[in-house]
Amino acid sequence: MQEETETKRCPLWIKIVLALSLALNLCIAGLVAGFVLRGGPMAGRAPAMGYAMPYVLALPRELRRDVFKAVRNDDSLPDRRARREEYRDMIKALKVTPFDAAAVEAVLLRQGDGVSRVQTASQAAWLEAVSGLSDEERAAYTDRIQDALNRNDRPKKGRN
Template sequence: MGAQSDKRRGPAWVKVLLAVSLGLNLAVAGVVAGFVLRGGPQDARRANMGYATPYVLALPRELRREVFGKVRRDGTVPDRSARRANYSAMINALSATPFDANAVQIVLDRQSDGASRAQAAGQTAWLEVVTGFDDAERANYVTRMKEEMSRKGPRRKGGSADK
């Protein structure tokens, strides 16, 4: 009986093919999950930056990093763990029975306050950078800002702000 069950098994190459297929499926699932968890494509994030988008994107890459670094180091801006805690608090508040609109409002107020502090820190850091420009640098910057504001499609790597 053991000999008959051995004959029913498929060739070894089928097992290898199935393993490779499973690996590729898992890789695709991982890419999709990473894409979703990251919040979509980078160009979609650009639209979420708000009013400061052309101001920041018109800066050369090293100055953008400087501005974002100053914001991250600002002690008044909520860090990633604080933002995650607020999202968890919102999920808990929305899941509560009976529903408590005041609990939801408290989380919204905390998130709004954090966003305001991040915006204020960003504006301060940006103004420090722009204040350091001479007249020619500021004129170049204005030109890049106008380009960013008129751009309709996705930003191409190596664009004017990266020069």
């Protein structure tokens, strides 16, 4: 006597779902691998380094904190709430029909004034911190600035 064994087959729809899932996973893995191998979204483009960044980043950690704290605690500067309000004002001005360029310009001027005041306060705090350095500390500090600038000037891999 032969025993008949019944083998259950996997339904076709499960095979299709598994194949699609595998294909999607391979696509995502390929995208991630390509992203990593190319160097990320900024590959070939150096980030914009503002004028102050090399100066600030080269400061010793405690002085850098002092500069940021001085600016953060300056009540005469626009706070986060005030900056958000300016953005809301800009959105309102941009939505007006017909377009009122003068209203948009007024918001830009107020935002520019806020940026200028923050920059002035930041420069004053930075100058105070640097003024307190000894000659040797200032020499080491300028070496760190130069190192930061040299790192930014080096050609990046894959850039011509």
